[in-house]
Amino acid sequence: MNIERQYQANTRAATWVERFDRRRTLYIYLALAAYLFANNTINAASVWTEHNRDGVADIQLWEPFAWEYTSALSTLLLFPFLLFAFRHNPPRLTGFGRQLGWHLLATLLFAAAHVSLMVLMRELLYALGGGNYSFGPWLREFWYEYRKDAWGYAVFFCLYLAFRLAYSRLKGEASLIAENEPAANAAAEQVGQQKVPEHFLVKKLDKEFLVRVADIEWIESAGNYVNLHSRGRIYPMRGTLTTIAERLAPAGFSRIHRGLVVNHNAIEHISIQPSGDGEVQLQCGKQLNLSRRYRDAFKQALA
Template sequence: MKYSDHANQQALSQVPLWIERFDRHRTLYLFLALAVYLFANNTINASSVWMEHNRDGVTDLNLWEPFVWEYTSALSTLILFPFLAFAFNRNPPRLTGMGRQFLWHLLATILFSAAHVSLMVAMREFLYALAEGNYNFGPWLREYWYEYRKDAWGYVFFFGIYHLLRLAYSRIKGEASLIAENEPAPSTDIAQKPPEHFLVKKLDKEFLVRVGDIEWIESSGNYVNLHSRGRIYPLRSTLKEIAERLAPAGFSRIHRGLVVNHNVIEHISFQPSGDGEVQLRCGKQLNLSRRYREPLKQALA
């Protein structure tokens, strides 16, 4: 298959505007989508509880109570959203080490449920106190088991949705891979050379991204994000691996989560603490850790 750099750049530049906007505030949009889903779902649950208690037209349940129960549960889940994202990224679905994955996620569900129950019970007791009422959670062991079953199922549901959406989005936006990762190298010397291009698979098409066009690389869970001409392409790799692979091409690690292309650096500023900032020609500022200050100076020299 033959590739043209001009054609590749033109095709890759045709990225829908919504993808660009989503990438700028991806975490915020995910949080808002989760909030909308939880509060819509829990509003339906609360109204269902109220209707069940009023089937005979007589109930001692106040209208606000089921909404307090459901909304405190939803709010507690939103507060724990960073924990869920960490858990999902820390151990994504793999076909190897499945026993270890199961145990890790089992522990995560227990911790998530314990935190979720503690938060929502505290909120309910506070709100009932404001209404001059008394909230009784019931026997903790029995009620925790009751809540854990729902929390564990919710964890599994969100885990599946999270990774399905991530897979679909990466295919729409374009996911990178080393162009020669499956091709045998004819000699050790060639195998050690840095790649000149990354292969980007976007839906049913393939494009090339020049290594020289990559401005910086950031760590993102089990992936690294390649930033090239305003676009972001995820690559399944560790930052350490990609930094070592691209070092001969003029890339240096400047932070535990960042690698920069020497050719796009405009200037570097240092602080009295030893840390600093790397200003790129595109206007982006990257943090420079004191740990990588001297290695960067040596690489630039």
Template sequence: MDPQPFPPRSPAVLRRTFEVAFWIVATLLNGIANSLTVMIEVRRAGLDYAAWKPVLWEFSSGLVFLALVPALLWFTRRFPFHLDTWRRQLPWHALASVVFSVLHVVGMVAIRKAVYATQGETYEFSPWLREFVYEYLKDWRSYVSMVATIEAYRFIRRRLQGEARLLDRADDEPAPAPGQAERPERFLVRKLGREFLVAADDIDWLQAAGNYVNLNVRGREYPLRSTMAGIEAQLDPDRFARVHRSYIINLDRLEQIEPLESGDARLQLRDGTRLPCSRSYRDALRSRLVPA
């Protein structure tokens, strides 16, 4: 079976490696620090606990948190917690923190019970309601901390790589005719306090990213606050084509279409980038490229 045709771009791969490594290292360091702290507290209290137990308690919790990171990343893209959205998103995040805590508690208790059983012991977590309330009082702080870390990282990334927006129409520029979409010729990109223009025709491909659409231009990525449907309606249909629910390509950059057994296709652009093409868009793309 052919692998899923997602674009193997070096900057994206490096970024993803850094992001995965960050969460793994943070979990490891936090687990070690917390384990040592609990061990010291146990010794001070004169309690007779085997050394492996505090390590299990902390790392079972940390591993479940780590497993929940992908879901948290998806959720924060769907419900971004920004200065202009926090009132609307707060109820969703309050609910999500409860679900987050339930999954965390169930996961870590399952791990602890399994490990205790291998040692011929039983791990007790009761009464459930009281213990869950106790865990939730800790978990909501972990939830807030993880969401804050994710949003801060995305904010810094947008500032470092630049953030695009549509240029406002000049006062003397005629408005589009009724029923005709307003098609931008250029985008304004702000990066580290400087502004420059990107021509729409220079865009190689676009990718959906939550409340943003990433404009990929000559190997650089600029997020634009928009939906895929919104930006698709504003791009020149003779030059740009939707090929996937998350991708739009500049037809002038397309070099090759590789059909897949699944009915989908893999697209290769002139710069070597490979993108997926859904079967629902493949026939329409072919008809655009082959003259009648």
């Protein structure tokens, strides 16, 4: 394999996944807002049709749209809570009862917050129109809303898992080339050293791409993964920041924060604050925090 040619082909590839990743949260919210707007508009039209079946409506046209849109807006406002619940309790093969209990509690909290926000918005809208909104008996109506919210929670959770699976497949995952070279590692171990990798191998859609270690500008911790940042692209890699920092130290990488590692060659300048902390400005324009805990070791590495 011609490494340089493969590398150049990889750097020229600007896939939609990489562009999407830069504003992933924004795009997810826009997609959710579009779905809720379409779905709740259809629901509002259906409610209006039911109330106007005989040609004499007992509600005004704006009312079902107010009901549905306040519900949609409340869901949008609470979506960060849903993401938090999904991320902190993903499906596992063990502790099923505990997982179920967690999600049941999350559905109750979500429904309570959703109904409260929704009713508050409706009361404000009706007050502005000179009317009065009556939610009805709270216990009965909350149970009615809870069933819908619990189902919505389950649907969003399944969609979230499906999206993560598909997205990770498209985005790919990085690994060190040296990990796939047992002969090279064996030779390095004989002289008491660990082979310093020169490339990362990125597997994406059953294809393999090479990314030079020298082009990795900075690395950040992300749970069980670390994210490798190279020329505006992000490559996730399973592992800890401590391990990757130690492995890449001979290649000119240093830890500057509990969650950050930087490539010396990507640095434009460094500034130190009176508190002892500082900032590392990269040539790409990114600014990273420098913790005083790692400052001295970082200076020694640069020297």
